[in-house]
Amino acid sequence: MTLALVIAQTGHAEKSYGPGVTDSEIKIGQTMPYSGPLSAFGTIGRAQAAYFEMINARGGVNGRKIKLLSLDDGYSPPKTIEQTRKLVESDEVLLLFSSFGTPPNTAAMKYLNAKKVPQLFIAATGMKWGDPKNFPWTMAFLPSQKTGTAGYVSHLLKTRPDAKIGVLYQNDDFGKDYLKALRDQLGSKAASMVIAEASYESTDPSVDSQIATLQGSGADTFFSFASPKFAAQSIRKAYDIGWKPLFFIPYSAQSVNAVLQPAGLDKSVGVISSAYVKDPTDPQWKGDAATREWLAWMKSYYPEGDLSEIYNVYAYTNAQLLIQVLKQCGDELTREHVMKQAANLKNFELPMLLPAYASIPARPITTRSSSCNSCASTARSGFALAR
Amino acid sequence: MEAFLHQVFSGLATGGIYASLALALVMIYQSTNHINFAQGEMAMFSTYLAWSMIDAGLAYWWAFLLTVAISFITGVVIERIIIRPVERAPVLSVVTVFVALLVIFNSVAGWIFTYTIKTFPSPFPEQPLFGNRYISSHELGAIGITLGVLVVLYLFFRFTPLGLAMRAAAQNATSSRLSGIRVGWMLALGWGLAAAVGAVAGMLIAPIVYLDPNMMSGVLLYAFAAALVGGIDSPFGAVLGGFLVGVLENLIGAYVVGTELKLTVALVLIIGVLVFKPTGLFGRVFVSRV
Numbered sequence: 001m002t003l004a005l006v007i008a009q010t011g012h013a014e015k016s017y018g019p020g021v022t023d024s025e026i027k028i029g030q031t032m033p034y035s036g037p038l039s040a041f042g043t044i045g046r047a048q049a050a051y052f053e054m055i056n057a058r059g060g061v062n063g064r065k066i067k068l069l070s071l072d073d074g075y076s077p078p079k080t081i082e083q084t085r086k087l088v089e090s091d092e093v094l095l096l097f098s099s100f101g102t103p104p105n106t107a108a109m110k111y112l113n114a115k116k117v118p119q120l121f122i123a124a125t126g127m128k129w130g131d132p133k134n135f136p137w138t139m140a141f142l143p144s145q146k147t148g149t150a151g152y153v154s155h156l157l158k159t160r161p162d163a164k165i166g167v168l169y170q171n172d173d174f175g176k177d178y179l180k181a182l183r184d185q186l187g188s189k190a191a192s193m194v195i196a197e198a199s200y201e202s203t204d205p206s207v208d209s210q211i212a213t214l215q216g217s218g219a220d221t222f223f224s225f226a227s228p229k230f231a232a233q234s235i236r237k238a239y240d241i242g243w244k245p246l247f248f249i250p251y252s253a254q255s256v257n258a259v260l261q262p263a264g265l266d267k268s269v270g271v272i273s274s275a276y277v278k279d280p281t282d283p284q285w286k287g288d289a290a291t292r293e294w295l296a297w298m299k300s301y302y303p304e305g306d307l308s309e310i311y312n313v314y315a316y317t318n319a320q321l322l323i324q325v326l327k328q329c330g331d332e333l334t335r336e337h338v339m340k341q342a343a344n345l346k347n348f349e350l351p352m353l354l355p356a357y358a359s360i361p362a363r364p365i366t367t368r369s370s371s372c373n374s375c376a377s378t379a380r381s382g383f384a385l386a387r
Numbered sequence: 388m389e390a391f392l393h394q395v396f397s398g399l400a401t402g403g404i405y406a407s408l409a410l411a412l413v414m415i416y417q418s419t420n421h422i423n424f425a426q427g428e429m430a431m432f433s434t435y436l437a438w439s440m441i442d443a444g445l446a447y448w449w450a451f452l453l454t455v456a457i458s459f460i461t462g463v464v465i466e467r468i469i470i471r472p473v474e475r476a477p478v479l480s481v482v483t484v485f486v487a488l489l490v491i492f493n494s495v496a497g498w499i500f501t502y503t504i505k506t507f508p509s510p511f512p513e514q515p516l517f518g519n520r521y522i523s524s525h526e527l528g529a530i531g532i533t534l535g536v537l538v539v540l541y542l543f544f545r546f547t548p549l550g551l552a553m554r555a556a557a558q559n560a561t562s563s564r565l566s567g568i569r570v571g572w573m574l575a576l577g578w579g580l581a582a583a584v585g586a587v588a589g590m591l592i593a594p595i596v597y598l599d600p601n602m603m604s605g606v607l608l609y610a611f612a613a614a615l616v617g618g619i620d621s622p623f624g625a626v627l628g629g630f631l632v633g634v635l636e637n638l639i640g641a642y643v644v645g646t647e648l649k650l651t652v653a654l655v656l657i658i659g660v661l662v663f664k665p666t667g668l669f670g671r672v673f674v675s676r677v
Binding site for chain 2: 040042171204228237240258261262308
């Protein structure tokens with residue numbers, strides 16, 4: 001391995017490999033919450049393993065098979081650190097890919113950047129990932145809270161400029177960043193417009209009390225920055241107590257199957273959300289070629305997976321992006337070159353992204369925030385969906 | 388005032404949730420003198436059984452009754468096969484077994500049924516009673532059923548020979564054995580009853596919090612608080628404790644400490660009760676002769 005690095009530095013050989021790469025294999029790692037409170041998201045890791053299985057069956061990437069080591073961290077940051085260290089130091093993976101969760105990735109970020117190991121396309125919504133100056137080895141995939149709220153705010157200012165806003169948020173980085181993004185985008189109006197805030201813990205049985213508090217505050221606009229289960233509860237409770245605000249939920253909670261149906265489709269009428277991937281349960285994609293391809297892959301490689309699960313679409317799309325990066329790397333599979341190619345994704349289309357998002361800009365997280373007319377349009381299409 | 392009433396009623400509704408699970412906790416404590424940490428997960432698993440039956444086309448009440456029966460049998464079997472061997476082991480080993488059961492039930496449920504939330508049907512009408520906006524028909528019905536279960540348990544333990552034998556077996560195994568009670572079976576029956584009560588709790592809770600493998604993890608903590616506040620050996624106290632915890636948590640969260648410290652209310656209650664009145668509001672004070 002030392003030899004490979006020396007060759008990489010001198011640059012004379014055609015092939016240069018970083019850790020975890022041989023002529024026949026690329027070893028990558030990730031941490032996933034296969035156990036613990038967020039184990040619902042474990043399907044991301046399973047779907048990605050299934051996707052790489054298909055890639056390998058078709059000959060791999062430039063002749064190399066992908067070997068994914070997907071370890072359980074139980075959504076517990078100390079365990080994430082331990083597993084990440086194991087992946088880097090004993091398994092010697094080339095890169096970390098699509099590890100799940102805001103707190104776990106926050107914990108692993110410093111270590112990976114110090115070790116100069118790519119932390120690619122992490123499966124977490126966060127504002128801190130797009131910081132190439134301080135954390136050049138970290139790159140996000142999901143739209144940040146900033147992108148997520150921009151469309152909402154412009155829609156709100158157009159339709160209800162004097163709104164009285166009530167906010168429900170999950171009491172961790174995920175929810176707090178949403179709240180901050182909302183306040184930032186309202187700017188000087190935030191102080192007068194946001195009249196009530198309430199938080200919940202992800203272990204709470206229900207958010208009924210919080211909804212009653214927000215209704216009692218006199219708010220006529222409601223942002224529910226909640227994970228799927230609690231977004232469903234807030235839709236149902238608001239309806240049941242007769243509160244009819246202008247109602248926004250984050251893109252992570254826009255699943256028809258996991259949120260709107262449990263809440264009750266009749267109770268979800270008028271709820272506004274945004275989306276970045278095609279929801280396979282949405283009838284408008286029934287004839288879509290990309291959606292059919294996704295379905296075919298699910299059926300043959302991940303038959304135990306849930307066909308209505310939006311995270312399986314997300315996992316698939318994210319894995320496609322990594323494969324593209326590795327393809328572009330050619331035979332120069334060093335950690336530096338992976339990062340270079342990851343920041344160099346031009347004119348590459350991800351079929352399951354919504355048309356407005358489909359072409360990936362060079363550095364996903366930072367450039368996306370400037371293309372906010374696309375968010376507005378997805379916000380509108382989400383609106384149509386919920387109706 | 389409107390907001391205050393909403394807080395009180397939604398507190399009563401969630402309190403009903405805590406009460407039903409607390410009742411199952413008290414059941415097992417009464418008959419075995421142990422706190423079963425896996426109680427919530429067993430209830431969740433029973434609820435999945437009911438869901439599968441309803442999904443397969445069975446009518447709600449048949450699924451309900453069948454689930455209660457199967458849970459009872461499963462409870463007895465678990466006691467016979469898993470708990471029995473560690474009966475005389477130190478408390479710590481027993482606790483380890485309970486925690487292991489918790490993890491096993493949680494993971495197996497996730498493995499079989501996936502982690503996507505599912506809707507669980509309610510036997511009660513969709514529209515709230517009398518057109519009120521404070522509490523849904525299901526929440527009201529759930530409270531009613533919990534109280535019904537409480538009455539049945541009270542009558543069972545108070546007036547039937549079997550109930551008496553079970554109480555005796557839990558309190559003094561040696562004396563009971565000497566007077567001809569089959570203590571081992573009494574313990575197994577206690578487990579069965581607790582599992583059955585838990586199954587009822589699960590089926591009442593699932594329509595409110597949605598059915599997923601982690602639905603009980605949050606509820607269990609509050610149920611502990613409820614059971615402790617009411618007195619860990621008093622079914623009546625556990626139910627009252629549930630309502631008390633639900634309403635207190637809402638009112639203190641909404642008007643005093645803010646939502647960020649809402650969860651802390653339950654923990655403070657647990658510690659407060661253990662420090663100042665370990666037997667709870669309605670628990671018996673034990674005096675042992677030395």
